[in-house]
Amino acid sequence: MKQRYRVAQTLVFRAAVLLLAIASPLHSTTRSSVSGLEDAAPAGVTKLRVGIMSDRYPTMAVVDGDPVGLVVDYTRILAEVLDLEIEWRPSSDWIDLQNQLSNGEIDVLPYIYASDDRRSTMLFTRPVFKIFPGIAFFPDPSLRGGISGLQGATVGLPQVYYTGGQYLQNFSGVTAVQTPDADEAVQLLESGEIDVYLESYVALVESMEPYEEEGIRVQLLNRTFSGILSEMSIAVRSDWQWLVSAIERAAEWVYADELNAIVDLYLSDAPEQVQNEYFAFRSLLSSSEVAWLGENRDVPVRVFYLDGLAPISDFDDEGMPTGIVSSYLDELTRMFGITFEISGLGQGLGDGVRMIGAGEVDMIAALSETADRRELMSFTPPYLDLPIMVFGDDQRPFIGDFESVLTDPIVVTDGHAIQEWMGRDYPSADLIPAESVLSGLRRVEGDPNEVLLASAYSTIRMMIDNRVHDIGIIGTTPYSYQLSMGTRRGADQLSGIVRVGVDRIVRESGASIASYWLNAEVEPPRDTFFVRVIAIILIGSAVLLAFVAYTFTYRQRLLRQHAITDPLTGLNNRRFLTEIYDREVMRLKRDKRMLLYLLFDIDRFKQYNDRYGHRAGDKALSDVANLAKECFKRAGDFVFRIGGEEFCVFAGVASEEAAQSVLERFHSRFANVRIPHADNDDVGYLTVSMGAV
Numbered sequence: 130m131k132q133r134y135r136v137a138q139t140l141v142f143r144a145a146v147l148l149l150a151i152a153s154p155l156h157s158t159t160r161s162s163v164s165g166l167e168d169a170a171p172a173g174v175t176k177l178r179v180g181i182m183s184d185r186y187p188t189m190a191v192v193d194g195d196p197v198g199l200v201v202d203y204t205r206i207l208a209e210v211l212d213l214e215i216e217w218r219p220s221s222d223w224i225d226l227q228n229q230l231s232n233g234e235i236d237v238l239p240y241i242y243a244s245d246d247r248r249s250t251m252l253f254t255r256p257v258f259k260i261f262p263g264i265a266f267f268p269d270p271s272l273r274g275g276i277s278g279l280q281g282a283t284v285g286l287p288q289v290y291y292t293g294g295q296y297l298q299n300f301s302g303v304t305a306v307q308t309p310d311a312d313e314a315v316q317l318l319e320s321g322e323i324d325v326y327l328e329s330y331v332a333l334v335e336s337m338e339p340y341e342e343e344g345i346r347v348q349l350l351n352r353t354f355s356g357i358l359s360e361m362s363i364a365v366r367s368d369w370q371w372l373v374s375a376i377e378r379a380a381e382w383v384y385a386d387e388l389n390a391i392v393d394l395y396l397s398d399a400p401e402q403v404q405n406e407y408f409a410f411r412s413l414l415s416s417s418e419v420a421w422l423g424e425n426r427d428v429p430v431r432v433f434y435l436d437g438l439a440p441i442s443d444f445d446d447e448g449m450p451t452g453i454v455s456s457y458l459d460e461l462t463r464m465f466g467i468t469f470e471i472s473g474l475g476q477g478l479g480d481g482v483r484m485i486g487a488g489e490v491d492m493i494a495a496l497s498e499t500a501d502r503r504e505l506m507s508f509t510p511p512y513l514d515l516p517i518m519v520f521g522d523d524q525r526p527f528i529g530d531f532e533s534v535l536t537d538p539i540v541v542t543d544g545h546a547i548q549e550w551m552g553r554d555y556p557s558a559d560l561i562p563a564e565s566v567l568s569g570l571r572r573v574e575g576d577p578n579e580v581l582l583a584s585a586y587s588t589i590r591m592m593i594d595n596r597v598h599d600i601g602i603i604g605t606t607p608y609s610y611q612l613s614m615g616t617r618r619g620a621d622q623l624s625g626i627v628r629v630g631v632d633r634i635v636r637e638s639g640a641s642i643a644s645y646w647l648n649a650e651v652e653p654p655r656d657t658f659f660v661r662v663i664a665i666i667l668i669g670s671a672v673l674l675a676f677v678a679y680t681f682t683y684r685q686r687l688l689r690q691h692a693i694t695d696p697l698t699g700l701n702n703r704r705f706l707t708e709i710y711d712r713e714v715m716r717l718k719r720d721k722r723m724l725l726y727l728l729f730d731i732d733r734f735k736q737y738n739d740r741y742g743h744r745a746g747d748k749a750l751s752d753v754a755n756l757a758k759e760c761f762k763r764a765g766d767f768v769f770r771i772g773g774e775e776f777c778v779f780a781g782v783a784s785e786e787a788a789q790s791v792l793e794r795f796h797s798r799f800a801n802v803r804i805p806h807a808d809n810d811d812v813g814y815l816t817v818s819m820g821a822v
Contacts (some may be wrong), residue, residue, distance in 0.1 A: 135153055159543045169211055169375040169460065176214040177372075179204060180226040180235040184310065185218040187395040189240060191219045199331070199407070204363075206387055206652050210379040224290045227251075230364060236372070238364040247364070256360030261403050262350040263330030264296065265337050265441045268319060283323040283785050285314050287332075311336035312725045315345065331399060331407070349400060371793060377383055381633070384419070389696070401704070410497035417747050418629075421622035422465055430623065431472040431490040432458070432483035437565055438471055438587040438644040439594070441515065441612070442495045444474050453513060454495045456642045461630045471631075477565060479544025485617050492627065493615045498544035500553075502615065504762065505623040507699070509631040510610035515584040517547055520570070523576035528604030540569040540581040550608055570597045584610050618759075620698055687802045695770040697747055698754035703771040706779065713767070727778035727795075727800070729819040734774040736808035737815065749804055749815060750774065756802060761796040792821055 181189040181196055189198040195218045209217050218235050220226050229235045231250035241681070243253040285308040306313040306323055314326040330349045337347050365372045388408055396404045435442040436448045442454040447670050450458070450471055461467055463714035472490060473481060484490045488504045500507040528534055541548045551558055563569035566588055569581045569638055574597055581588075585602065592600060616624040616632060634642070687742075693705035700744075715726050731737070731753060738746040750770075757776060759766045767779040782788040796819070804815035 148668050151551055169378070170213060170521075171371060174213070177208060177214055177237050178216045178218055178235040179208075179237045179239060180218045180220065180229055182223060182226070183221050183801050185332060188329065193303070199391060203257075203383070203388075203408070204237070206383050207376055207379045210382050211375055230366060233366050233368075236366050236369065240361050241364045243362045243364075244362075249255045251367055252365045253362040253377050254361050254373050254380075255367070257408070258361040259407055260361055261376055261407070262622070263328055263333035264348050265314065265318070265333055265345055265627070266328040266348075267346070267754070284323065285317055285323040285326040287314075287328055303370055304557065311340075311445050315340055315343070318345070319343075328402060329806065332394065334399065343597060345757070346562070348402045348556055349403070354524055355608070382419070385606065400631075417751070418622045418625045420744065422467075422626065426466060429468045430492055432473075432475075433484055433490045433493045434468045434470055434471045434473040435481070435493075435495055436475060437567065438495075438584075439590050441513070441584075441587050448474055453642055453646045457512065457614075457631065457634055458494060460634045460642075461627065464630050464633065465626060467626070477542070477544050481822040482544060488617065491617055491623060494611045496615055497610045498613055498615070499546050501547045501549055502546075504618075506615035506617050507621075508613040508615050511613050511645065512631050512635050513610075515575060515586065515607045515610040515612065517582055517608040517610060518585045518588070518602045519580050519606060520583060520588060520600055521573060521580040521603040523599055523601035523603070525577070525603050531604060531606050534580055534604060538576075538579045540579055542566050542569060542571055542583065546610060547608060547667065551582070565599075567591055567595060572593075574598070574600055580604075582606060582608075591819075612625065619755060621755065625696075625699070654689050680710040698751050698755050700768050700770045700776070702769060706767070706769045706771065706777060709767065710779075713779060713781075722781040722783060723785070723788065725778070725780045725782045725791065725821060727780075727819060728822040729778075729817045730772070731774040731805065732816045732818055733809050739804050740808055752802070752804065753815075753817070755797075756796070760798055788821070792819070795819075 140220065159679075179196075181191075181201060183189075183191040185198070187198050189196070189200045191197070196219060201217075202277075205215065218226075218229070226235070227241075227247070230238045238251070240258060241247070241253075243256075247253075253583050253673040257590070266276060281303065283304045283306060285306050288307055288309060303672055308317060308323070308326065311326075311578070314323070314328075316672075318325040320325060326333075326337075330347075333347050344688075350529055363376055365376070393406050394408065396407060407551060434444070434454070436444050440451070440452045442450070442452045445451045458469055462469070472484070478493075478496060481493045481496070482502065482505065485493055491494065493506070496502070498511075502508075519528060519531070521537075538559045538561055540549065540561045540563050541551060548560065548562065549778040551560055561572070563572060563581075566581075566583050569583065569587070570592060573579045573581045580603070589602075591597070614627050616627055657700070691700055694700070695702045714724060731749070734746070734749075737749065741749075753776065754768070754770065757778060761768050761778050761780055763780070765781045769779070773779050780791065799817060802815075807813060809816060
């Protein structure tokens with residue numbers, strides 16, 4: 130067979146996997162214990178019998194007696210998370226492997242399509258791997274359009290995908306032919322018995338490359354066509370439902386850097402779309418974040434919790450946090466074992482921002498992201514969207530044009546995001562800061578010429594609870610509080626963990642949490658207008674619907690964010706640099722500013738890793754990244770990690786003198802850090818080499 134295996138690379142990768150496994154004593158014990166998976170297996174189960182194909186490189190294969198491939202290495206990691214050993218059962222017969230699983234001779238088949246006919250004899254996890262279909266053919270003008278050329282064609286399929294041609298069900302007149310391997314496919318193509326060979330693109334590129342000189346062409350197909358090589362799951366023997374649940378939970382705890390290592394080895398030459406989406410869902414926790422959880426298990430996270438915004442964020446009569454945000458904190462505790470030390474009772478959000486700036490708290494549980502706050506903290510994507518309304522004398526007519534209220538005195542809550550937004554967008558507006566939403570309501574209640582800008586639901590609840598009369602919603606605004614959690618600058622591991630947690634809560638239970646609190650029973654005083662009770666119901670429903678709609682776009686934004694972010698340092702990655710370069714150059718030209726382009730890398734970093742270990746290396750990379758972020762943090766500054774120890778800065782400056790000043794400040798700050806590096810012979814501590822234009 131002409132398939133070529135990257136044997137040397139595979140052996141190097143296996144060594145790398147072993148290093149990942151032994152580099153830290155926390156790698157298995159902390160991950161399994163923090164995730165709650167240390168006792169996932171029933172008593173007596175210590176090993177999994179895993180069936181794999183022996184000739185499906187780079188998906189799964191046996192090379193020099195060792196199982197290798199994307200699926201093999203991913204399965205190794207899952208087993209390590211579950212603290213289970215693996216007994217590999219390779220075979221070149223796909224049907225035989227399925228029969229072994231159905232008969233209980235093996236426990237797991239880690240790469241299989243969850244078809245209806247198989248569900249009677251085996252259990253399936255949710256999809257784990259995305260299949261990117263590819264097509265192999267001899268040059269033929271009718272096939273250059275890709276999938277349209279399949280109409281009426283005879284199509285060869287490998288045994289692993291062939292199930293009565295069900296993958297081709299959307300194409301009329303297609304005849305499916307089972308092909309044992311790539312050699313057989315080429316022979317059938319040459320003889321004209323098949324028109325095309327349909328296969329996973331990843332496997333096609335590897336298996337068909339030797340045949341290029343014979344005229345074989347390989348093409349990535351458009352995945353929008355349904356019925357073509359779908360997603361693949363992990364199959365489990367029919368009496369082991371516990372393992373399905375355990376695998377799905379373990380998949381959430383696969384380190385992002387482990388997945389990146391697998392992708393870098395086996396998919397380095399594949400299109401970017403394939404690299405980014407091969408794994409159907411990715412864990413977003415890095416090894417350093419899991420290590421942080423283990424090291425800080427008994428150290429509470431200091432959280433500022435906003436008072437007086439029921440049912441979003443409030444304290445009960447006993448001083449305990451309550452509301453939607455409290456449920457999110459409870460879920461974070463359940464997921465990761467984090468404990469929280471709560472402050473904020475009787476204080477305003479401005480106090481919380483001051484405290485996080487002073488290092489007195491680690492996190493603010495609910496606030497909107499603004500430019501000023503980004504200087505002090507990192508934010509999760511928003512998890513709740515609360516529209517801001519105009520409140521005023523209920524005898525005033527409804528205001529259709531927001532800008533018409535700008536002639537009135539406008540009350541805003543001191544320290545809330547709306548104060549910064551209004552000051553930025555309408556600098557001439559007469560803004561009156563109020564200590565709290567309630568004090569703002571009282572002020573507007575006493576002066577019918579003033580209006581209050583505040584979130585709808587919590588403000589109406591406050592009006593009812595505090596018997597505020599003659600005030601109503603008299604207009605809308607273009608603003609909303611998109612609530613995020615903010616962690617203090619420098620707490621990178623905590624920030625990453627909270628980001629992952631909020632994402633999971635939104636996906637798994639966010640709507641039910643919002644529904645519970647927004648529909649909680651309210652008992653208004655008897656002299657409260659009935660219309661206000663109706664308003665609570667209507668606005669609560671509107672907020673809930675806004676939340677549900679928001680989660681659809683939220684996930685897409687989150688995936689986009691991860692696609693352009695380096696998981697270890699939190700910096701922008703090379704992909705984002707490529708995306709924004711032309712746009713930012715044009716912006717700087719328009720603003721008549723100069724471009725400062727700085728490249729730097731850490732000197733003798735391999736020797737640093739060899740001496741101090743990869744965990745210390747990861748920390749050094751994060752420290753350097755944080756220093757760069759602190760020095761280049763103005764709007765329009767971008768810091769990228771573009772390689773292992775290579776970094777890039779993209780910034781706009783007013784002049785060469787300004788650029789020189791910025792560079793000298795960065796050089797001075799780095800020189801004062803002095804991270805020990807015994808193998809850096811010149812100075813004995815970590816240094817960087819820089820170049821700028």
